[in-house]
Amino acid sequence: NAGVTQTPKFRVLKTGQSMTLLCAQDMNHEYMYWYRQDPGMGLRLIHYSVGEGTTAKGEVPDGYNVSRLKKQNFLLGLESAAPSQTSVYFCASSYSASSVSNQPQHFGDGTRLSIL
Amino acid sequence: GQQVMQIPQYQHVQEGEDFTTYCNSSTTLSNIQWYKQRPGGHPVFLIQLVKSGEVKKQKRLTFQFGEAKKNSSLHITATQTTDVGTYFCAGNQNAGNNRKLIWGLGTSLAVNP
Numbered sequence: 001n002a003g004v005t006q007t008p009k010f011r012v013l014k015t016g017q018s019m020t021l022l023c024a025q026d027m028n029h030e031y032m033y034w035y036r037q038d039p040g041m042g043l044r045l046i047h048y049s050v051g052e053g054t055t056a057k058g059e060v061p062d063g064y065n066v067s068r069l070k071k072q073n074f075l076l077g078l079e080s081a082a083p084s085q086t087s088v089y090f091c092a093s094s095y096s097a098s099s100v101s102n103q104p105q106h107f108g109d110g111t112r113l114s115i116l
Numbered sequence: 117g118q119q120v121m122q123i124p125q126y127q128h129v130q131e132g133e134d135f136t137t138y139c140n141s142s143t144t145l146s147n148i149q150w151y152k153q154r155p156g157g158h159p160v161f162l163i164q165l166v167k168s169g170e171v172k173k174q175k176r177l178t179f180q181f182g183e184a185k186k187n188s189s190l191h192i193t194a195t196q197t198t199d200v201g202t203y204f205c206a207g208n209q210n211a212g213n214n215r216k217l218i219w220g221l222g223t224s225l226a227v228n229p
Contacts, residue, residue: 042204042221043159058216090158102147102208102217104161 002026006091006108013081013115021076021111023091030096032074033058033105034066036087043090049074050096081115088112120207122220130228135192137223139205148181148188148207149217159204162190195227 007022023032034046045058047066055066063085065077074093078085092105121140129135139148147166151159163172165181165188172179178191188207192199202224206217 040221043206043219045216045219048216092159097208102149102164104149104164105151105159105217107158107160109158 004091004093004106004108006089006111008111009109010112011114013078013113015082015115017081017115018077018079019081020078021089021091021113023074023076023093023108025072025074025091025093025106027093027106028071029093029106030071031094031103032068033092033094034064034074034076035090035092036060036085037090037110038087046076046089083115086113086115120205120218120220122205122223124223125221126224126226128226128228129195131197132194135195135199135225137190137203137205137225139188139190139207139220141186141207141218143209144185145188145207146185146209148205150179150188150190151204151206152201153204153222154201157201192225195225197227197229200225200227 004025030051033048035043037043044060046064047055047058047061049055049068052071067075089111091108094105095103119142123138149164150162152162153159163179168185169183170181176193180189188205190203202222204222205220208217
């Protein structure tokens with residue numbers, strides 16, 4: 001049981017290049033999330049999805065796009081990479097939340113992205 | 117906007133000493149979760165607290181949720197080197213969008229052997 005798998009694990013881009021980060025989960029989770037983690041900033045939500053075909057903006061969505069064409073996959077795209085997007089990107093997934101509690105989020109190992 | 121503050125930001129302890137991190141919200145939380153992230157790793161879920169005044173224990177770790185559901189704490193008794201990492205709290209509001217967690221900035225724990 002792989003859990004949450006992110007590819008690639010490392011990537012170096014030049015300013016202006018584009019790329020897609022892939023996230024796949026095999027736990028049949030409804031919810032999926034993309035975070036970025038920068039030193040001293042904790043985890044910041046970029047975009048999230050509550051089901052196949054649906055996406056929503058998080059705290060820091062500018063410069064990113066996402067798609068969830070299949071329930072098990074959540075893609076994060078950078079159309080024109082900027083040095084400010086150098087970060088560690090984490091994908092997470094969870095079952096749907098009830099009105100009184102959330103479900104634990106399961107994280108992938110992260111993608112370390114450097115933009116020169 | 118909704119904020120969850122975590123203190124301290126960093127903590128160095130000698131192995132065997134106790135450690136506590138505190139999480140404070142500006143508004144009432146419906147529930148709160150705690151995660152641990154080892155250096156170079158990813159956050160791993162530890163526990164969720166839902167009820168006012170709730171206390172849960174996991175071996176040497178004790179988690180508390182305040183009576184007003186605005187604060188929470190994680191206490192580690194007799195730290196070990198395996199406790200090294202960053203501890204995050206994350207909660208969601210009592211009302212509004214319950215699909216997103218509000219994350220604290222974390223407390224980084226270093227343990228000297």
